[in-house]
Amino acid sequence: MADRPVPIIMEEVTDPEELAKAQAQWERCDRNTAWLQAHASEIYTRYRGKCICIAGEELFVADTPEEVLALAKAAHPEDDGFFLHYIPREKLARIYAN
Amino acid sequence: MQINGEWLLCDDGIIRPVIRGHIRDGHGLWIHAPFLVDTGADRTVFSAPVLAALTLQPSIALERLSGVGGIVSSVVVETQIRFRREAGRGTVVFHGQYAAVTEREALDMSVLGRDSTGLFAVVVDQSGNIVCLLGQQHRYTIEQR
Numbered sequence: 001m002a003d004r005p006v007p008i009i010m011e012e013v014t015d016p017e018e019l020a021k022a023q024a025q026w027e028r029c030d031r032n033t034a035w036l037q038a039h040a041s042e043i044y045t046r047y048r049g050k051c052i053c054i055a056g057e058e059l060f061v062a063d064t065p066e067e068v069l070a071l072a073k074a075a076h077p078e079d080d081g082f083f084l085h086y087i088p089r090e091k092l093a094r095i096y097a098n
Numbered sequence: 099m100q101i102n103g104e105w106l107l108c109d110d111g112i113i114r115p116v117i118r119g120h121i122r123d124g125h126g127l128w129i130h131a132p133f134l135v136d137t138g139a140d141r142t143v144f145s146a147p148v149l150a151a152l153t154l155q156p157s158i159a160l161e162r163l164s165g166v167g168g169i170v171s172s173v174v175v176e177t178q179i180r181f182r183r184e185a186g187r188g189t190v191v192f193h194g195q196y197a198a199v200t201e202r203e204a205l206d207m208s209v210l211g212r213d214s215t216g217l218f219a220v221v222v223d224q225s226g227n228i229v230c231l232l233g234q235q236h237r238y239t240i241e242q243r
Binding site: 091 | 108109110111118120127128130132142145146148150151180182186188189190191192194195202203206213214217
């Protein structure tokens with residue numbers, strides 16, 4: 001890798017088959033995201049310091065991303081729209097700007 | 099081109115501007131990932147859980163990442179991110195080298211930085227419930243009521 005980041009190149013996808021597959025995956029992503037948002041307060045409070053994954057509109061919890069993905073994929077192998085997230089141990093005000 | 103995001107409730111009870119995308123993993127599959135729209139971030143950065151899920155071969159990051167908390171441990175991966183365009187008008191793919199933090203507490207959500215958002219006009223309007231990237235044929239106007 002060079003010292004300076006390589007510029008990002010943008011490409012529009014036009015292949016109908018690829019677009020159809022992407023659309024189906026987006027719909028699964030939307031369902032899992034909506035499920036998490038509907039249960040956010042309870043989940044975020046209860047599972048601090050844990051990795052969570054929503055797949056098939058079901059919650060999975062583990063200590064590491066690898067473990068939680070294994071649980072989610074075992075239960076819902078067809079769901080490629082899973083929502084993986086780590087809940088920080090502490091509830092803090094955040095300043096990002098990396 | 100218009101790429102829409104949303105205001106999502108985060109673990110601390112704060113609503114933040116997020117654009118959800120897919121990142122291509124080491125097997126050629128697409129992994130769902132939400133990105134915080136951070137107009138102050140120089141670079142797009144993946145969170146540690148996302149990095150783990152991608153199973154990509156990382157390179158050593160020669161450019162270090164720092165935030166308010168100081169310098170964080172990071173790597174670089176070469177991959178693609180795709181976003182969905184407005185009203186079912188397909189997808190757009192960003193090819194690039196992206197940084198990723200390696201410690202979970204360093205970043206709770208991947209960040210969409212100016213290396214990506216700089217290709218667009220960025221609208222982040224909580225009162226109007228709008229998060230979007232605008233480019234090419236799409237523009238915005240400011241009106242006085």
